Amino acid sequence: MRQAINTYGNGESRTGEEPADLDVDCLIIGAGFGGIYLLHKLRKEGYTCKIFEAGTDLGGIWYWNCYPGARVDSLVPVYEYSIPEVWKDWTWSEAYPGWQELREYFKHVDKVLDVKKDVFFNACVVSAEFEQSAQRWVVKTEDGRKAKSKFLISATGFAAKRHFPDWKGLDTFKGTIHHSSFWPETGVDVKGKRVAVIGTGSTGVQIAQEIARDVTELTVFQRTPNLALPMQQRKISKEDQDKSKYDQFFKHRMKTFGGMAYDFAEKNTFDDSPEEREAFYEGLWQRGGFEFWLGTYKDMLYVTQANREAYNFWAKKTRARINDPKKRDILAPAEPLHAFGTKRPSLEQNFYEIFNQPNVDVVDLKANPVVEIKPEGVVTADGKVHEADIIALATGFDSVTGGMKNLGLKSVDGVPLSESWKTGTWSYLGMTCSGYPNMFFLYASHGPTAFSNGPSCVEAQGDWIVRAIKKMKDEGISQINPKREAEEAWRKDVKDIWEETLFVGTASWYSGANIPGKPVEALNYAGGLPRYMRDTEEKLDNWDGFAVAAA
16 A cells, blocks of 8 residues: 555656756645746746646646546636636536546646746755755655755645544455545555545545445445535536636736635624525535535624524534434434534535445544454454454545645754644744744645635735746846744634634644644634735735845
């Protein structure tokens, strides 16, 4: 079973010059939405840029995700670049595209923007240190390549480090076992097989509903119910995608809390009568997607009683779809185990209906946890061996911080980031770190990350980073380094905003609670995208919080 990115490289897909003596203005780590956007914007400003990408193609998460049923859960055109030369000649076939179509989209992006000429593939970064004397970052890859740059930008995303449970016997299973993010592109034949899906986050939901029709037996192992929402997937035509409205659409996208097409309603839950509330909820439900989460009453994520009304509606709609009372109580309990929406809901198509099939079962891991993997299958605390031919580990990621901690980054004092973040996470503005001059990152710690549509977040942060680099050049500044006290203040701001919400009462990957031993803390900026953009823009005007060195 594969457990690391650097075991995947086959050494075949190297593009451009070999970086033996590479020295550029900007070196970017990661060729997903964030890295490509930065490359495009920085090249337009005249900077020399290269990307180091651990995989063998563009796409970021959509290079790695090819498990059964993998698809995005943000509606298009929300989930795409706002770059006119990219969207003007591209049309989607589905409202929520699958991984194959997303890969085609990145091929289109490359064709339009000529991305690959500046990307080095199979380049798994393992070391990055700043040389004060030369004022350059020195970056090394797992296979011995090396590059220098004035600016270093991490665009690895929030789900770059996979989580593998430390169950005894994981390597003894005699069948086929894969983590969802390392699923073979050629697929795994599940027809007529007994399959165990461990985990019910977005990935577990998608795998289970996709394969249930083909397997002999499917056992879903659930730790916490996923309060999944109806996707309302549909085919879309070229005529459905009216490009004359796109400019205005993308401007509006950046004005909403989650970088979506919709925003919270300008009313509270109990402003409506019970009948009005029911009709409002029903409308959100029928439109599908995340509207029931991020387009609902504005007090839903802040007031317990308001949140309970949302949960009650969700439970009523969902429980009616599950026939077996035991399965119903595991998958959609009448009493909430946590506030609705404080764990990320998934979007589903027929997830709950598959449990009406006689060959599909669910195991409640809270009551009966996994204790061991044996050659024959999964052993739970009651001693039962759940026999399986295939195990799909949908066990998630060391989210938000794991990717950056895996890069071998060291501060100017020689302290690894992985060490300094062991007891908690510090950043300034969710894009810089004290002790790391001229280094930026995006779609990771202390940004809107988990509460924002991905392309919206990376464009907001990417534009800020480009403006910062350009401002340095215009003002004759050679180096910026956030002050430690600025980090502390930003960390407190993130924490204070977090504690205004109901998120604070729920253990989830939003706060690092899914990884044993990881500090539980506010990892995401929960104030919404517009507020984040205002807060960060104000700091850039006068370099508030930064130590600045002239050229």
